[in-house]
Amino acid sequence: MTVVNQPEFGQRLRQLRLERGIKQTELAGGPVSASYISRLEMGNRLPSPAALSYLADKLGVPSEALTTCAPSKGAEAGPGGVGAGGADDPHSARSLLLAEAATALRDGDTARVIELLEPQLDRAEAAAPFGWHWHLLWTLAEAYGRRQELPARVRVLRTMLDTSAIWPDAAAVRAGILADLSADERALGHLPAALEAGEQAVAAARGAGAPEQARALMAVAAAETELGAVRLADKRVPELLALADATTPRTAAQIYWTCAGVRSRQGRAEESDRLMLKALAILDSRDDLLAWARLRMAASALRLRSGRTDDVRGWIKEARRAVDLVGGPGQSAALLSLTAWLLWIERDYRAAIAAADQAEETGLLAFHDGLRNRLLRSRCLLRIGSEAEARTQMRSVAMQAEDSGYLDLATEAWKSLASALDGAQTEGDRRIGAPRGGNLTGETDMTPLEGALLDATRLDETQWAGTPLDGPRPSAREGVVRGVNGSGGSGRRPEGPAARD
Structure with missing residues (x-):
């Protein structure tokens, strides 16, 4: 059985490709795309047996040439020596560090990942091989994302963006980074930065595959919708829907979800609901349980936005079960806010305030969701007779929303x-x-x-x-x-x- 290790495999693949003067687009074919090759070379994926066989044939080498790295100087130093991968071998030490971080990430110990990798950032830029440095950045960004520590994740993503500039044929990878960056900036309430990253993602994804184009278009459409530029976002919808059949079920479901959000902001509730139901139907929980849960949360929000509560309680219950298994505190906070919204519509104002307070106390709601959660709380306060506190909170939400560019929400609060x-x-x-x-x-x-x-x-x-x-x-x-x-x-x-x- 062939054992493949990353980032060593990616480094070797890139070395062999460059030695032959082959571009990633020229190497692509059969079971691999250019974007897949980019992810392999950057250490973000392990190759399938079919991909490994195809790449070896295309490069004119046996499979072992891809899975075995060339020995470094001093390889004959003997067991335990520097060249043999002993404790003093920098390459060996780096590989062991990444292996430990990858294990911690797989086990959900994101704090350990950050403890291991954050101190390596500065020294990695100066001395480490490119592939190792890239894999470190990717693992660290994933850990921060799971913890909902978005400012730190944005910092790492921007470092990845700068690092990828020296990587040839990396347009598809850059498009993915920019799409993630746009989503995180939007969650932090930085709408101009989110829009800029989304537009850059669309530009980088030109000529890339359907998944990369879809991610970029979804990012910019979401930013435009939040900014109130719904007519601009509306122009993205036909292009996104045309890409749905050429992507995975997970990406297709995200496409329908994004388009449903645009239609909801346009007041086209029936079309929004139809698209959201299509998203729910296309993704099986066995494919991606967390994405499956997030779809139910999104469907609940869109139903509540249109004043409907049918199916919402069931969707929230299903999402909560999934989040308890595979989610994090950020998803739990969002579920609390959704529950508060449902209780508000059901006129259980005190229970809605309690749920909204629990969501707020986590400090993990996205910026827009946090503002909306506080606006809902203020309306509940008004209904139970706490007029002065309600007016103070409404004024605060309105000013924050307006200053941040959320003009629709600002109008709502005013x-x-x-x-x-x-x-x-x-x-x-x-x-x-x-x-x-x-x-x-x-x-x-x-x-x-x-x-x-x-x-x-x-x-x-x-x-x-x-x-x-x-x-x-x-x-x-x-x-x-x-x-x-x-x-x-x-x-x-x-x-x-x-x-x-």
């Missing part, structure tokens, strides 16, 4: 605040006959912005009871936006393509 202020003012009028926006002496406790919001729209607070956070907007939306922009709100549009939407 409307909730205007509704709360209007409800409080109406109650005050009934009790003491106070002037609009003030007390008996005519003095107001509202900020100028809040006063403008109240002048822009007189929303009945009951319009919001039990409605989804991102559901159909009341007709006063444009008035609220004009009130925000005309009274001290930033009124900023995001730079770049989103500004033209």
Whole structure:
């Protein structure tokens, strides 16, 4: 039986390919694609027996030439000596380190992975072989991702991006890194950076395979949707759907999920639901249990967004079982937030507040999800009579969302605040006959912005009871936006393509 070790196999494959002056695209064929060869050379994959046989034949060498590295100087030093791979052999020490980190990652001990590899980053750049350094970066990024430590993961991904610049024929790999980077920046609330990385991913994926193109398009469409540039995201949908049949079930399910999100933001709830159900049907839990769970969480969010609760409780229950087996604390936090959303629609406000608080306390919600979770909590507070705390939290969410470029969510939060202020003012009028926006002496406790919001729209607070956070907007939306922009709100549009939407 042939034993294949990475990153040694990838280093040897690249060496033999370059010696023959062959590009990855020229070597591709049969059971391997150019992007697959890139991943092999970078140490991210192990070759299948069919791929190993094909590559050996194409390169004109026996399979053993790919699975056996050339001996280093001093190889005859004898057992335990430097050349024999003893403890003083840098190559041997590096291989042992990566092997231990890979075992820890497989066992779920991500803290151990970080402990082993993080100190190696600086010295690896200066002295280590390229393949070993790349494999270290990939393993470290995976560990940070599983722990939901996104700032650290973004740092490692950007290092991978810089490192890949010296690697020939690495466009497909760069597209994948950029797509991951876009998703992480979006989760952190860095929308301009997410959009930039997504657009770069699309450019890098041109000429690559369908999976790479799909990942890039999904990344940029998600960033555009979050920025409110839904018309731009809509243009990606036909291209994405055309790629679905040429990808794996997991990628196809992600495509339908992404397109469902765009359609939901357009208010096309039926089409969104149809696409999401197609995503659920195409992926089997045995293929990827965590992706299967995340699809159920996404389907629940889209149903709740349209004001429907059918199937949602069952999907959340199924997702929770899967997350308990293979997920992490980040997925558990997202499930708590979804549960709070469901309880809000069911008008169990105190239970919704408790679930939202648990989700918030983890500190692991994505930036947008965290804002939405706090907005939901503030609406529940309003329903149980905690008006002052509710208004304070609504104001905070609205300002954070606007400053970060989430204009749809900012509008939603400003409307909730205007509704709360209007409800409080109406109650005050009934009790003491106070002037609009003030007390008996005519003095107001509202900020100028809040006063403008109240002048822009007189929303009945009951319009919001039990409605989804991102559901159909009341007709006063444009008035609220004009009130925000005309009274001290930033009124900023995001730079770049989103500004033209």
